[in-house]
Amino acid sequence: MAATKASTIYDVAKVAGVSHQTVSRLLRGHAGIREETRARVLDAIEQLDYRPNITARNLRNGNTGMIALAIPDLRQPYFAELAQSVIGAARAAGLTVFVETTDGNPERELSVLGGAQSQLVDGVLYIPKSIDADILTAQNIDFPIVLLGDRILNSQFDHVTLPNLEGAKAATQHLISRGRKQVAFIGAEPDTDFGAAALRLRGYRDALEAAGIAYRQELVIFDSEWERHSGASSMKSLLDSGVPFDSVFCCNDALAIGALRTLLSAGLRVPDDVAIVGFDDTEDARFSFPSLTSVSPGRDELARAAVGLLQRRIEEGGARGEREEIVSGYSLAIRESTAGAS
Amino acid sequence: MAATKASTIYDVAKVAGVSHQTVSRLLRGHAGIREETRARVLDAIEQLDYRPNITARNLRNGNTGMIALAIPDLRQPYFAELAQSVIGAARAAGLTVFVETTDGNPERELSVLGGAQSQLVDGVLYIPKSIDADILTAQNIDFPIVLLGDRILNSQFDHVTLPNLEGAKAATQHLISRGRKQVAFIGAEPDTDFGAAALRLRGYRDALEAAGIAYRQELVIFDSEWERHSGASSMKSLLDSGVPFDSVFCCNDALAIGALRTLLSAGLRVPDDVAIVGFDDTEDARFSFPSLTSVSPGRDELARAAVGLLQRRIEEGGARGEREEIVSGYSLAIRESTAGAS
DNA sequence: CTCCACGAGTTTATCGATAAAAAGAGCAAC
DNA sequence: GTTGCTCTTTTTATCGATAAACTCGTGGAG
Missing domain, CATH: 3.40.50.2300 (Response regulator)
Incomplete structure (x- = not known):
């Protein structure tokens, strides 16, 4: 059971009797592969239970399809529910969320924005807590970032906020x-x-x-x-x-x-x-x-808006468009605590 | 502000006037670097604000320092609190947690165990919900995994459970x-x-x-x-x-x-x-x-035990030791809901 | 004076994927 | 019969880091 090393694109190529590049082209959906070759490669993939190594892909492509969600504390139900909504919205958008909890601690908040993990993601959804606009601006951040929530309102950054x-x-x-x-x-x-x-x-x-x-x-x-x-x-x-x-x-x-x-x-x-x-x-x-x-405040809508905005920024690459601010809608859920003579 | 491409060890090496390998050796803490050279390299690192690319490092090393936490749903306070405890325990152990929510959905649970993301982590802490022991065993999992919680009790896997x-x-x-x-x-x-x-x-x-x-x-x-x-x-x-x-x-x-x-x-x-x-x-x-x-049940203790066990398994590599089962302690928090004539 | 060990670096190969350039085969046109 | 042009596939280079092998002075032993 000694963890048989996962097979690579080269293994697949060998089994299928083609070059690794042919396999890669097939995986990326490029055209120009004969039907018969395609079948052979697919067969080999199946046979070896091949799965692409995303680390290698990330290194080559320079992007990871992951976004970080910097959030103070999952123990607080609001944040936990928001995180869940963000995860759902990201999944729908084809992204994976890396949840980073900051404990509302300035050092940890900054380390999310600058730390090692930040290179592992294509962008950051950031729920600030103890950092203010000035400190944030001073960070010279060189990746897409969208603020979520309301601690910091007037900054240079894109922002999704509540009504x-x-x-x-x-x-x-x-x-x-x-x-x-x-x-x-x-x-x-x-x-x-x-x-x-x-x-x-x-x-x-x-x-x-x-x-x-x-x-x-x-x-x-x-x-x-x-x-x-x-x-x-x-x-x-x-x-x-x-x-x-x-x-x-x-x-x-x-x-x-x-x-x-x-x-x-x-x-x-x-x-x-x-x-x-x-x-x-x-x-x-x-x-x-x-x-x-x-x-x-419509958490799902909020999360969708935030993820969508971040995704746009990621796709734009360096060419930063105009700063955007999105305010979600709201409704009032009326329950027992305000019942009584109307 | 067009995201100046992050600098690499080659950039550092050039600035310091040494080969990239010297920089690498220094970073890895290897011996055999003259004091004067070391200073020059450190200077260059500082000057370029160099930070190692963890994707590249991961690819080369084959490990990532990340563990996945497969958990049904953060909206449920118990899971959210548990996740927070696991994140804390992992941080203390030098690991980073990648939270994957499964919605208690069999497909998503399996995809966490076999899917693309699973290669991004060194091991998985898995809170099963809709998968049972047989299905799990049939998965021929080739990475360290520790079960947390109680849906599956008698399996071949390491397990941390509640009293x-x-x-x-x-x-x-x-x-x-x-x-x-x-x-x-x-x-x-x-x-x-x-x-x-x-x-x-x-x-x-x-x-x-x-x-x-x-x-x-x-x-x-x-x-x-x-x-x-x-x-x-x-x-x-x-x-x-x-x-x-x-x-x-x-x-x-x-x-x-x-x-x-x-x-x-x-x-x-x-x-x-x-x-x-x-x-x-x-x-x-x-x-x-x-x-x-x-x-x-002592959530922090539970989380520490689970992370610790998983970490041991990761370090062991292929050489799997005896299956382990850890049961946490417990205490009874007595509050108003059971007050009354004792 | 020669040989070997050693410290301090440098070169080269590798991880697994993708992109760009190059190469063969097959066929039409002049 | 050679040139030109698809269509398909292979070769080569690259992402950024680490490991192993190799180089080059220096100094000590014989």
Whole structure:
């Protein structure tokens, strides 16, 4: 069972009684091969169970048909689901995805962009977390890259992003339409005017304004982690503050799940006492109790757009076209957490 | 910015005024290079920002330093968390992980084992889902492979597995120790004597027996999907059956989360009316309300063991040692879902 | 003074594929 | 009968790295 060395194009050629180049031409689908020769070669391929060595092919061609997906952490459901969507979209486009987790750690993020692995792929889909536009620009990146998500918004790079403002606005309006007047906001980030948090806050404010409700600073909770545990403590601090509220918009589902847990633990009823909406429409949202209303950004569409854009850039080669920015659509998945008198 | 072609060892050699082989020797850490030459080469490397082309290296060496992780679906939190653990363990071992999702689809599972990508990696960590031992054996696999998880138990392959029986037994005993007498079981699989489901059922029965409680078929719900939605409907069918029960062991957390949701929707109180335990200790379990008691198999330990075993096999090359089977340890994370009179 | 060992490099071959150039065979046209 | 032109196949070069064989001074032993 000593791993019989895989057969090569030369082995096939020998068996078929032709030169290796003939085999190669057949494999690449080139014309100009006599029917009888073709049959012999195919036979040999079959017989030897030949499979092309992609490493060799990659070396020769200079491209690999792989793209990297640089993503912070698969443990977070949103990222895991997004990764799955990207993998699916890439497969449909004939590409393979190499998932690189960065832990949201600046060094690891940079190493994905510059490290050894980066030559193994034709391009990178990059979900930035701890790197900002300036650092990224300074990296003099010499391969196609598409940003996905919202940490970095105004850079020189192609970008696929979520309908942050619109989604947050729609979610907030939905709460208001259900008769809520004191809408809290969890997930603001200090000191940023761009990025998802700022845009979602903007959408929230727009919705309040449109409804003639005053914006109140004390209803806005800062939270830049956007994870379940932080959502839980953010909600705790909101409750502790004593400021009354009847609903809350959370910047993502993880925050919402955490916040929900804190609310229920505190003996509050959802949605009766407090209604909640999240953002991302992860599967968690469907199975919490009560189930969670959430802004659905259309992950598959997003992934398709990102993969498609990256693929175009790869095909363009050096000739970089105009920078592109794609914003996905959204819909609001309305569930139990915002039920009630409409 | 037309992607200046990356520099090669020949470029470095030219700049340093030596032959390419000298550069290679230096990179590989071979001895026999004068200090002064070394400095010149290092200088050139620095100056050209040279980085070795791993594709070329792979072709020459025949190995890639990558392992594949064949996993059904990243959307399921357990798999996502496991993937993250494997990536971490591999990184610590100096390996890179190539995540391949199979969707639990037989064709895709086989294609991972035989397909083009498989030559790109030195070995495969394989979480089987829809393939059974016979099919797998028939594949005549000629590279190192380690099975992870429990769908296939008695095969010729190395295997890292969970403490299925012991964990399920401990969980059931925990329920019994909390005064529960009518313990239901969700997640049995028909027609299997091996595999996780069967072993966990065995553990459940052992615990009942040890406590002198009769095993009752009508409390055992079949469910081979082990996902949230199926857990929800399994619980629904249990409730519909009218058979009284005061607690339930679910074969994994996904089932438990789904079941929990159904229970709460039905107006039952958890744990007052029904206590629940899950298996896997995913992060979901900590943030549901009530939080979920779960058997924790020590994912990091499991991942380390699997990666370590695979790495040994890779280093051994053809000389395959004795088949190994590793069972991880476990602990019981006790949370709100089983609180109550102890 | 010759021979051999040794350190420090250099040349050459190789991994498995693809691309470009070259070569033979067969046939029509002048 | 030679030239020219397809059609098919073979030869040769190349991608970037590594391994093995080879070269060339130098110094020590005999």
